Amino acid sequence: MDRSLSAGLAIFRWLAWAWMATVLVFDRHALARPWLAYGLVALALVVTVGDQVLLVRRPGALLRPPAVVGELACGVALFLGGGLAFGHGAAFATSQSLGVAWPLAGVLAAGVAAGPLAGATAGVVVGLARTGGAALNRVPASQLLGGGHLVGALTPVVLFAMAGGAVGALATLVRRAESDVAAARAREEVARTLHDGVLQTLAVVERRSDDPALAAMARDQQRELRAYLAGPTAGVAAPGGVPSDLAAALRESAATFERRFGGRVDLVVAGDLPAVPVEVASALAGAVGEALTNAGKHGRADRVTVYVEPDQSPPPGGSRPTLLFCSVKDDGAGFDPGAVAEGIGLSRSVRGRIAEVGGRVELVARPGAGAEVRLWV
């Protein structure tokens, strides 16, 4: 942040210098001591170039006291010297002074470098220099800004002090926000490490526990935590949040199966699922739940893999294109889909749900070789 503020100040300095040079060209007839004016403008150029070099080489040094004080000194010299360079009464009143805007750069730099108080103090110094320059030029007090003596002399002081103070306050605020963000990031990093440790521990518990209920609980918690860490955008590019609801529903079904039957479900959900209508997602989740129940109850399966991906296969003749393909494969007892009652029961509950949303179901099973339910919705 300091770097970009310094870069902004550098641009300001160049513009202010160009304006100062322009003013000098137009007002050169009013100069009493031209050599002093040209010398001062050259001095400002040297400081402008020097600060530019610092910005490229050692940007940090720009906001250190030597650079800021040097810049302020140059600004003060411009105002005071401007008073001497112009003919009596010419500066500030009938024409612009040498200072114009350039000295403001030092005030702003002081604010950025050391906060509102320093900025305001620098503003007072530079403002007084402007009033001093006017005094050196013997501008009649009545011609200074405003009418009364004191008010006219103080106005630039107040303006410069306010500018320095405001910039200083802003820079402090931005800097604090920046360090808050850095702290939040550091906390996040710690949280990630902690979560990783928790996941590791849960996995150890799951693998080494003789108690199936405890193992299932550990597995459940791992799944939840992983889903949380993956975040709501886990591969879901489409708006609407339906796929993440689907994933949550499938996680719930998997956990139910594991609690009820003590087996294991591998939930494999592709990261790039398209958004699907809510009724399609809930029909699919319901059908998967039924298929899992069947795998546990009748198939007595230990391992089930639930897989969901965006459907790419061309639909068989006549049927409409579908969005998702899902399979539920188990390593259970299997059955003869045509003959056995549970085959028909499964078929009815799963097919009913999927048919309602216009999907297709395939059932592949052989006695002794597990079963796979394939769904397109």
Place this chain on the structure above:
Amino acid sequence: MGVTTVILADDHPIWRTGVRSDLGDGFEVVGEAATAPEAVALVRELGPDLVVCDLHMPGGGGLAVVRACAASTRIVMLTVSEAERDLLDAVAAGAVGYLVKSTPPDELRTALGRAAAGEPVFSPSLAALVLGEFRALSRRAGDGTSALTEREREVLQLVARGHTYKEIGAELFIAEKTVENHVRNILGKLHLSRRHELVRYAVDHGIE
């Protein structure tokens, strides 16, 4: 075949102890490392048959180990996280397989035995991740062409659905060895596509 020599690389000691005791006969743990550089040094020194490596480790993680050692030994990634770019990078860089840490001991033993024999060990979730990667690649290509043949896609999808190589062979009427070869080819293509991606990225961003 004799005993398979193994190096375990994981920054959690509890894991190294756990895996070591799960491996049992048939495997000999010849070294353990807690950081990637340690693991690389050990692999160079001991030349094990197999490295079982955590994805997240100090000093560059499993990816650094794979990059340094994949040419000289077989590396299986073992991790708690299932869907990560790092993982794809590690597999593309030449890891022969990837398993989740919750894999039960008997399955872990079987899978590591197969990996030591040079067989690519793909868990369903990794297969799904690779499938997604190729889908993204063909979307980016814009013309709907995929780097994978239809048969390769089928094989990969069946792995993701939880089928064993044997079951896939039966489903597609091909030999189990042929299934393995398809998986190996898919890995090769993943490796190539990642390299192309890197080259394209470098060209696009003016990196020479």
